[in-house]
Amino acid sequence: MTPEGLDATFAALADPTRRAILARLASGEASVAELAGPFAMSQPAISKHLKVLERAGLISRSQDAQRRPRRLEAKPLAEATEWLENYRQFWEASFERLDALLDELKTREK
Amino acid sequence: MSDTLKVTTPSDREIVVTRVFEAPRSLVFDCMSKPELVKQWLLGPPGWTMPVCEIDLRVGGRYRYVWRGPDGSEMGMGGVYREIVRPERIVQSELFDQDWTGGETVGTALLTEEGSRTTLTIKVLYSSKEARDGALRTGMTEGMAAGYDRLAKLVASMLAEEVK
Numbered sequence: 001m002t003p004e005g006l007d008a009t010f011a012a013l014a015d016p017t018r019r020a021i022l023a024r025l026a027s028g029e030a031s032v033a034e035l036a037g038p039f040a041m042s043q044p045a046i047s048k049h050l051k052v053l054e055r056a057g058l059i060s061r062s063q064d065a066q067r068r069p070r071r072l073e074a075k076p077l078a079e080a081t082e083w084l085e086n087y088r089q090f091w092e093a094s095f096e097r098l099d100a101l102l103d104e105l106k107t108r109e110k
Numbered sequence: 111m112s113d114t115l116k117v118t119t120p121s122d123r124e125i126v127v128t129r130v131f132e133a134p135r136s137l138v139f140d141c142m143s144k145p146e147l148v149k150q151w152l153l154g155p156p157g158w159t160m161p162v163c164e165i166d167l168r169v170g171g172r173y174r175y176v177w178r179g180p181d182g183s184e185m186g187m188g189g190v191y192r193e194i195v196r197p198e199r200i201v202q203s204e205l206f207d208q209d210w211t212g213g214e215t216v217g218t219a220l221l222t223e224e225g226s227r228t229t230l231t232i233k234v235l236y237s238s239k240e241a242r243d244g245a246l247r248t249g250m251t252e253g254m255a256a257g258y259d260r261l262a263k264l265v266a267s268m269l270a271e272e273v274k
Contacts, residue, residue, distance in 0.1 A: 007122060010119050010122050011122050013119070014119070014120070014121065014122065087117060087125065087127075088115060088117045088127075089154075089155065090154040090155070091115055091117070091127050091129070091232075092115050093153070093154055093155050093156065094151055094152050094153055094154055095115060095129050095131075095151075097150065097151035097153060098131065098138075098141055098151040098152075099131065099132070100151075101141060101147065101150050101151050102131055102132070102133040102137055102138065102141065103132075103133075105133075105137055105140075105141070105147075106133060106137065109137075
């Protein structure tokens with residue numbers, strides 16, 4: 001995946017409505033009307049969010065010409081997550097050591 | 111759980127790490143600013159050590175970190191302190207020797223105390239979209255096709271949690 005692609009992924013994920021749409025699509029494909037249902041938003045407003053998600057490659061349209069349901073595309077999400085996961089692991093390991101060090105310092109202070 | 115690490119990307123130029131510690135913030139501040147303490151914990155994965163940890167804690171002062179991996183390879187970074195408010199805030203410039211972040215980043219460490227606990231928030235701000243892209247490029251690993259679906263499910267459940 002290109003850096004531009006990742007950029008689009010992160011930008012698309014930065015919006016809470018779009019994250020909610022992805023969360024909904026994680027449980028199965030859905031039409032625009034079905035997606036608009038839980039949100040206090042018009043279908044055109046939802047369509048705008050769907051376009052951003054589609055451009056980022058996070059969702060795609062199924063062949064069903066009538067409903068044109070959207071479905072979740074796993075790959076870009078996984079790539080963005082992988083990068084964050086490496087970052088998280090560095091801090092996770094370091095902070096566990098910091099916990100132990102803080103405990104030790106607290107005991108010494110007493 | 112209170113001590114769970116959170117990593118978020120609030121904008122396309124930032125990464126934010128949040129973690130709660132069971133200690134007063136003056137102690138956490140010491141652990142982040144005294145070299146003899148920093149080199150005991152800021153080590154990342156097991157097997158790494160920190161042979162160089164120099165800190166000149168004043169505005170305009172420099173710091174320098176070098177890590178050594180289990181295979182002997184070294185990774186260094188450093189920068190200049192821009193703001194120090196003891197024991198609640200440190201702002202510093204950051205640059206890796208290999209410059210895999212595509213230019214300098216600005217790191218802000220914020221410490222807030224509540225009862226006997228301290229919340230540490232570390233924000234890394236990239237200088238530009240290109241700089242952030244550089245970091246992303248380096249962080250990429252190849253050949254993870256098999257894991258995509260599993261990861262996507264994990265992400266989806268994380269997203270679902272967030273929506274609740």
